[in-house]
Amino acid sequence: MLKIGVFGAGHLGKIHIQQWKEVPGVELVGFYDPDDAHAQATEAQYNIPRFTDETALVQAIDAADIVSTTTTHYEVAKKCLLNGKHLFIEKPLAHSMEEALELVTLVKEAHVKCQVGHVERYNPAFLALKDLPLNPMFIETHRLAQFNPRGTDVSVILDLMIHDIDIILHLVKSTVRRVSASGVAVMSETADIANARIEFDNGCVANLTSSRISLKKMRKMRLFQRDAYISIDFLDKKTEIIRLKDDTGPRGLMDLPLEMGNGDKKVISVEMPEIPLSNAIRSELAEFADAVLKDKPVRVSVIDGYQAMDVAYQVLKKMSMHNEMHNV
Numbered sequence: 001m002l003k004i005g006v007f008g009a010g011h012l013g014k015i016h017i018q019q020w021k022e023v024p025g026v027e028l029v030g031f032y033d034p035d036d037a038h039a040q041a042t043e044a045q046y047n048i049p050r051f052t053d054e055t056a057l058v059q060a061i062d063a064a065d066i067v068s069t070t071t072t073h074y075e076v077a078k079k080c081l082l083n084g085k086h087l088f089i090e091k092p093l094a095h096s097m098e099e100a101l102e103l104v105t106l107v108k109e110a111h112v113k114c115q116v117g118h119v120e121r122y123n124p125a126f127l128a129l130k131d132l133p134l135n136p137m138f139i140e141t142h143r144l145a146q147f148n149p150r151g152t153d154v155s156v157i158l159d160l161m162i163h164d165i166d167i168i169l170h171l172v173k174s175t176v177r178r179v180s181a182s183g184v185a186v187m188s189e190t191a192d193i194a195n196a197r198i199e200f201d202n203g204c205v206a207n208l209t210s211s212r213i214s215l216k217k218m219r220k221m222r223l224f225q226r227d228a229y230i231s232i233d234f235l236d237k238k239t240e241i242i243r244l245k246d247d248t249g250p251r252g253l254m255d256l257p258l259e260m261g262n263g264d265k266k267v268i269s270v271e272m273p274e275i276p277l278s279n280a281i282r283s284e285l286a287e288f289a290d291a292v293l294k295d296k297p298v299r300v301s302v303i304d305g306y307q308a309m310d311v312a313y314q315v316l317k318k319m320s321m322h323n324e325m326h327n328v
Contacts, residue, residue: 001027002289005061007054007076008068009033009042012090016067017046019282026289032057033068058083063113063292065285066090070154074099081106081114086292088285090117091166092158093305097313100306107302115288115298116305118166120219122280122287125232126167128239128273132230134171136223139206141168144214147187155190156183157312157319161210164221165198165315166300166308171223174202176311181318186213196315241271 002025006017009031020028030049033039039050051057058064058079063086066076074094080087087107093116094100107114120126141164169176176198183194193211200206219234231240245267284299291298 001025002293003027003029003060003062004065004289005029005051005057005063006031006065006067007033007057008066008072009035009038010067010069013038013067014042014045015281016065016285017042017048019279019285020065021046022282023286023289025293029060030057055079058085061085063088063289067117070158071095074103077103078106081110081112084110084112086112086288087114088117088288089114089305091119091305092154092162092309092312093302094309097309100309104302104306113288113292113298114302115284115291116300116302116308117284118163118300118304118308119280119284120163120167120234121170121300122278122283123232123234123237124275124278124280125234125237125239127278128275129230129232129241132228132241134223134225134230136171136225136230137202137204138224139168139171139204140222140224141206141208141210142218142220143208143210144216144218145212146215146217147192147213155316156192156194156210156212157196157315158309159210160212161194161196161208161315162308162312163219164208164210165311166304167221168198168206168208169307169311170304172200172202172204172206174200174204176314177201179311179314179318181315183319191316191319194315194319196318198311198315237275237277239273239275241273243269243271245269 004020004026006013020026028048030051032051032054043050064080066073066089070092073089077087077089094103143160143164178199181196183191186192192213196208198206217235221232223230227243229242
């Protein structure tokens with residue numbers, strides 16, 4: 001039985017606590033949150049012990065789930081790692097690149113499992129592509145959210161865009177060559193809407209747009225490669241794969257015949273893979289627990305979390321340079 005402690009009982013922390021209760025092979029020892037209001041509500045709702053001493057909870061567990069505010073990630077994670085505890089830590093990994101780099105080092109020295117909570121890796125619409133060879137050369141993403149003051153302690157890059165950055169770095173097996181970006185603070189003190197362009201050494205280009213001041217939600221990614229156009233809707237859990245094929249075999253119900261200019265006959269093949277319903281947060285937590293119990297690799301490593309942060313901070317830097325140049 002894996003003993004788990006949750007650090008942070010805010011909005012996302014409560015969701016994690018609820019999901020941990022559904023994960024087999026896990027004992028939820030308790031949680032720590034210095035906010036009395038959050039803590040009392042969580043105790044009452046989930047019937048789980050509150051620890052008022054952070055160190056006492058660290059010592060009582062095998063693995064920590066850090067869902068506290070980003071500014072606290074480093075100190076809590078460091079305390080856990082120095083005590084040899086396995087670690088699940090929400091994205092972004094830390095509050096600064098210096099903190100993130102030290103956590104990478106501490107994880108290596110502690111010889112423990114560490115997974116970063118980039119939950120879109122577990123989105124069923126994305127998992128539907130696991131057997132499809134992916135080699136995108138152009139990627140377009142739109143991640144739009146309605147304004148919520150709860151997430152404005154960090155810019156829209158670290159709040160929303162970092163999800164897409166992680167997915168893109170996972171898909172494109174190449175080094176980032178150039179980053180350009182622009183963004184504007186509208187409702188808060190940090191950027192609320194931003195666009196970034198990431199160019200890779202293999203020629204792939206990714207164009208990302210994120211906003212937290214939209215009237216409607218959207219979480220879409222489009223992948224373009226030599227043999228296919230792929231659309232992923234992370235919000236509505238839908239995936240489409242569109243290919244151009246020779247018109248030689250039987251046609252599917254959604255296939256469209258196409259007369260080419262040279263007389264060739266092609267078919268635009270449209271596939272919509274079945275998307276099994278699943279809870280992405282429960283999936284990531286369960287897989288982390290399984291990795292610890294069976295000594296298996298985690299899906300989103302501390303290195304993945306660090307690399308996503310690194311590119312996110314490059315976007316922030318280029319955005320700042322762009323705004324200074326144009327006096328925004």
